[in-house]
Amino acid sequence: MLRHVSKRLLQGISASREVQSPAVQLFLPRQYHERVVDHYNNPRNVGSFDKNDPTVGTGLVGAPACGDVMKLQIKVDDQTGKIVDACFKTFGCGSAIASSSVATEWVKGRQMEEVVTIKNSEIAKHLSLPPVKLHCSMLAEDAIKAAVKDYEAKRVKPAAGAEAAPTEKAGNV
Amino acid sequence: MASKLLASNLRQTLARISTFSPLRSLSTAAATAPALATSVPETFEDPNEISIKGVRISGRPLYLDMQATSPVDPRVLDAMLPFYLSRFGNPHSRTHLYGWESDEAVETARAQVASLIGASPKEIVFTSGATESNNISVKGVLHFYRDKKRHVITTQTEHKCVLDSCRHLQQEGFEVTYLPVGSDGLVDLDKLRSAIRPDTGLVSIMTVNNEIGVIQPMEEIGKICKEFNIPFHTDAAQALGKIPIDVDKWNVSLMSLSGHKIYGPKGVGALYMRRRPRIRVEPQMNGGGQERGIRSGTVPTPLVVGMGAACELAKKEMEYDEKRITALQERLLNGIRAKLDGVVLNGSLERRYVGNVNLSFAYVEGESLLMGLKEVAVSSGSACTSASLEPSYVLRALGVDEDMAHTSIRFGIGRFTTEAEIDRAVELTVHQVEKLREMSPLYEMVKEGINLKEIQWSQH
Incomplete structure (x- = not known):
């Protein structure tokens, strides 16, 4: 019985010793949050849809000169306005890749009106982005809005009888 | 009897703690895993793992950053x-x-x-x-x-x-x-x-x-x-x-x-x-x-x-080092260029020190490449990781396009670099660049035949 107690006690000590190492790490500057690392190592929904498909909305934001370009695409159910699928491709730092990966996860299966309310601060909070990386989450927010806008523009055009012109221009945001 | 048992148990376990804990922080010794598995349930991972700055690495990365500093001979x-x-x-x-x-x-x-x-x-x-x-x-x-x-x-x-x-x-x-x-x-x-x-x-x-x-x-x-x-x-x-x-x-x-x-x-x-x-x-x-x-x-x-x-x-071995490093540099460059296109060596080709290989990988952002190359200690020419998000002022002075300046990495080869290290660095770099290009919208657009320079990018 005593043996059992002493073992437990000591296990507690060794466990608390183990906890020290992450605490020490908090003082180190600018580490990536584990969610960023996870999304970077295993990005969700990388890929492309046919951008000429009328049910697909494409958002392309950022600029190569700034070091970040994000392309986010959504596939929308015509009847219900629900986003059935989403994918992305991103040129940018690990935080940019993680932000866009999170964005695709969050928009999937939701209504279009819902996703345009996603705020960059929610993405930044989810990934614990440091202040210098906040623009990555803003890009992700803009990419979602640009994709929805592109889809809506496409829907209006065929109704007017015009061919849906492939949009090569980056979203104006 | 019971107190004796307690004492001996205490001594044993304390000894275990004091021998293992410092080992874990200093070296990559594999012996730490079994003892810790009893106390911390989630240590089923690689026992050689090092975790620092939120990055987990299996063993120490190979060092290719000799311009930053070199080991003491x-x-x-x-x-x-x-x-x-x-x-x-x-x-x-x-x-x-x-x-x-x-x-x-x-x-x-x-x-x-x-x-x-x-x-x-x-x-x-x-x-x-x-x-x-x-x-x-x-x-x-x-x-x-x-x-x-x-x-x-x-x-x-x-x-x-x-x-x-x-x-x-x-x-x-x-x-x-x-x-x-x-x-x-x-x-x-x-x-x-x-x-x-x-x-x-x-x-x-x-x-x-x-x-x-x-x-x-x-x-x-x-x-x-x-x-x-x-x-x-x-x-x-x-x-x-x-x-x-x-x-x-x-x-x-x-x-x-x-x-x-x-x-x-x-x-x-x-x-x-x-x-x-x-x-x-x-x-x-x-x-x-x-x-x-x-x-x-x-x-x-x-x-x-x-x-x-x-x-x-250095005086005695300069000639020997130079020969070795030249061979390693060629090995690195040839290895990377054999498998990847769109790789640019920054700076003069003729008038350069061979141990410094500054490469730009088109359509891949330098910081994300560095993040993937955590098993190779190299540095990004772009100062993206510092507080400013500006690309390197040296590359900009060279007139390197801003998008290319964001994609540079410096490999530094030195006296103690081995051929095996170069081969591993080539392998990891090629793998990571391919992975990131697969993810890069720019690479996709270029493959579709779109001229990136003609696109009106929105500035942030």
Whole structure:
């Protein structure tokens, strides 16, 4: 019985010793949050849809000169306005890749009106982005809005009888 | 009985803790896993794993960042150790053996450093590093001649400490010309000539660039300076022990040197100051008048001895190292280029130090590439990881497109780099670049035949 107690006690000590190492790490500057690392190592929904498909909305934001370009695409159910699928491709730092990966996860299966309310601060909070990386989450927010806008523009055009012109221009945001 | 049991149990487990805990933080020893598995349930991971800054690495990464710093050569450490333990005297002590032997060791080191650059030992001043040497040179010269000389010439690609010293001078009312460089990273000699004014007090141009490794035409610059009778300072921290240096042939008046870039210890450097014609500087540090009053403060004997030993080794092995590093550089470049397109070597192809390979991988952002290359210790040419999100100022001075400047990585090869390390670095780099290109919208657009330059990008 005593043996059992002493073992437990000591296990507690060794466990608390183990906890020290992450605490020490908090003082180190600018580490990536584990969610960023996870999304970077295993990005969700990388890929492309046919951008000429009328049910697909494409958002392309950022600029190569700034070091970040994000392309986010959504596939929308015509009847219900629900986003059935989403994918992305991103040129940018690990935080940019993680932000866009999170964005695709969050928009999937939701209504279009819902996703345009996603705020960059929610993405930044989810990934614990440091202040210098906040623009990555803003890009992700803009990419979602640009994709929805592109889809809506496409829907209006065929109704007017015009061919849906492939949009090569980056979203104006 | 029970208390005896408790005591023995306590002793056993405590012993386990005290032996294992320090091991875990210091080494990659595999023995830690079983003991910890009992207390922390989630340690089923790789026992060799190191976790730092939120990055988990299996074992220590291979080191390819020799421009940042180099490991101390064991032979250098052997030379240094006695001066920490038994021969610890202050080299400025004049009254006992401890002082005399330290002084002798410092003078030997001075001769070793001088011999590597073709100077006289009397022209070498020991400092804390190249940054201090650069500060003494740039600010010291201008302060000393401040009545007549009001102008400095330097380049846009200098090391930060030279640029910052120049900024400081500007604030004091001096004028500075920052010479542009060509797309190969070299200074235009005609531009240098036309920038010279009657009140120019110093020309400061680095020998080997730290970011891109290009070698400036030192002899030609030296000739121009001689013609106009202007002191010529060069930051040779990246050149020492790697390319042959001759202060007389280059007509250098001041030269900054560093210990830790040539397999010596950190915290020591040297400044070469020409005696004939004599160059004078105002000291930046005042005190006991050591090092002829240029740099007061006790000379750190072990470090200085280490720097001397490193210089002697470098002199002996420069040719051998150069051959080996050239072969490794070719192996690295050929390996990467065989599997990847859109790889650009930044800086002049001919006039460069072989151990510095600065590559831009088109359509892949440098910081994300570095994040994936956590098993290779390299550095990004772009300063993206620092607080500013600007790409490298050196690459921008070269006129590299901003999108390409965001994609650069510097591989630094050194004396202790092995072929196996190069092969592994090639393998990991190729894998990671391919993965990120698969994820890159730019690469996709280029494959579709879209010209990226024609797209109207929205600026953020």
